[in-house]
Amino acid sequence: MHPLLKLTLLSISCLILAKVAFANKVYEKQDPPRELTVEEAEVAAANYKKYCVLCHGENREGHKNDHAPSLRSKSLFESGVPHSILRPISYGRQGTAMGGYLDEIGGPMTLDEVWNLTYWLFWQSGAERIKLSENPVAGDIKKGETLYQANCSSCHGVKGEGITAPALSNQAALAHNKDDFIRYAIEQGRQDTPMPAFADTLSATDIDDVTAFIRSKASGWKVKKVVLSALPTLDKYVLNPDNDDPDFTLTDDIYVSSEDLFEAIKQNKKMILLDTRVASVWQRAHIKGAIPFPYYSELEKQVQGLPKDVQIVGYCSCPRAATEYIIKQLREIGYTKTAVLYEGIFGWMNLGYPVMRAEGIIDDEAEPLH
Numbered sequence: 001m002h003p004l005l006k007l008t009l010l011s012i013s014c015l016i017l018a019k020v021a022f023a024n025k026v027y028e029k030q031d032p033p034r035e036l037t038v039e040e041a042e043v044a045a046a047n048y049k050k051y052c053v054l055c056h057g058e059n060r061e062g063h064k065n066d067h068a069p070s071l072r073s074k075s076l077f078e079s080g081v082p083h084s085i086l087r088p089i090s091y092g093r094q095g096t097a098m099g100g101y102l103d104e105i106g107g108p109m110t111l112d113e114v115w116n117l118t119y120w121l122f123w124q125s126g127a128e129r130i131k132l133s134e135n136p137v138a139g140d141i142k143k144g145e146t147l148y149q150a151n152c153s154s155c156h157g158v159k160g161e162g163i164t165a166p167a168l169s170n171q172a173a174l175a176h177n178k179d180d181f182i183r184y185a186i187e188q189g190r191q192d193t194p195m196p197a198f199a200d201t202l203s204a205t206d207i208d209d210v211t212a213f214i215r216s217k218a219s220g221w222k223v224k225k226v227v228l229s230a231l232p233t234l235d236k237y238v239l240n241p242d243n244d245d246p247d248f249t250l251t252d253d254i255y256v257s258s259e260d261l262f263e264a265i266k267q268n269k270k271m272i273l274l275d276t277r278v279a280s281v282w283q284r285a286h287i288k289g290a291i292p293f294p295y296y297s298e299l300e301k302q303v304q305g306l307p308k309d310v311q312i313v314g315y316c317s318c319p320r321a322a323t324e325y326i327i328k329q330l331r332e333i334g335y336t337k338t339a340v341l342y343e344g345i346f347g348w349m350n351l352g353y354p355v356m357r358a359e360g361i362i363d364d365e366a367e368p369l370h
């Protein structure tokens, strides 16, 4: 054989060997969850449209607002049903734009609706469920950290705080996602999203190490029991009704800065503050005096008693999408003195401005959904 051909054959076989060494684990299939009745599926589709499209997109493609992940990638639905889907929908992920939708914590959906939406998303995805291990993934945390900083931090953040990608160090996410779910996401990636599959570039041991590093960020998360606060009555809508107008200068004719809003609050200006996030997060914390006005409200009902001549400022956490959606509709029906808080509530908090924490959160822990 010609030596060059020999060399070529050798390098090809090395490549094949390397491929085998990097090859994916073999996963067993798991039975699919129950099917929905036609009626349940219709309600789930309508709930998706009403509550989720804003951030996850019309076709579940994700990344519509605030880098909300895809809700149709194959690997997510192969590995995540039910709990990695059910629990974020129920409880949200505190500190991100993903709020909880379960009625128990002040959200708009019943537990049955949340289950059905979970299964509806699964059936829409066309994925087949696989069996993952419940056991922790063992790995070298130090090596994992080095690999993480080199391969992951550009999108997920140096501390896993999330930049253009989910916050991997989020305590709710760490509590809801088992090690093997995380490992599978790293190995397989998320199809049709920027999340690459690392099965071909990292070894199985590397992936274990990164998984162990991510797990090492978990410090615990529990469902807190909530006694829901009563919603503010109409007479509470206008703050400081006898005082002056704040007279904001708006950027792009719509945005007010946190600094200007804080100044107006300090000077007890006359205003209405609308919290346009899912109502459960208003229950947890909000800017003092804000009334819940979720982005999915039926506008006609919700505006009853809302005066047109008082300055309205809306805010959300995504950081503006939900509020812009509401404020634009309000403007169409004649609410011209309206503005959107530019930085959103997380920006507001990061600048050190105050929020009111709910009184209703009790330290008693409830069992999360099983």
Ligand code: HEC
Pocket (backbone or CB within 6 Å): 047, 048, 051, 052, 053, 054, 055, 056, 065, 066, 067, 068, 069, 070, 071, 076, 084, 085, 086, 088, 089, 093, 096, 097, 098, 099, 101, 117, 162, 165, 166, 167, 168, 170, 173, 318, 322
């Ligand atoms: C205001 C924007 C917003 C809305 C509305 C929203 N989400 Fe999310 N969602 C997010 C963001 C952002 C994340 C990722 C948070 C993180 O971990 O960094 C997320 C994460 C999730 C996850 C976890 C996915 C994964 O890959 O781990 C699921 C499941 C989910 N959302 C379902 C829903 C459903 C169902 C609805 C409607 C009932 C909904 N979301 C409404 C922003 C939103």
Ligand code: HEC
Pocket (backbone or CB within 6 Å): 062, 063, 068, 069, 070, 071, 073, 076, 147, 148, 151, 152, 153, 154, 155, 156, 164, 165, 166, 168, 173, 177, 181, 182, 183, 185, 186, 190, 193, 194, 195, 196, 198, 210
């Ligand atoms: C180019 C940007 C990018 C890089 C690099 C990247 N990711 Fe991701 N990752 C994403 C995005 C975006 C998502 C959300 C995908 C979606 O829409 O479902 C994601 C999702 C994930 C998820 C699933 C989270 C969940 O809750 O479902 C895990 C786990 C993850 N990445 C881990 C990693 C690790 C570990 C690395 C490095 C080895 C890495 N990623 C590198 C962009 C990236």
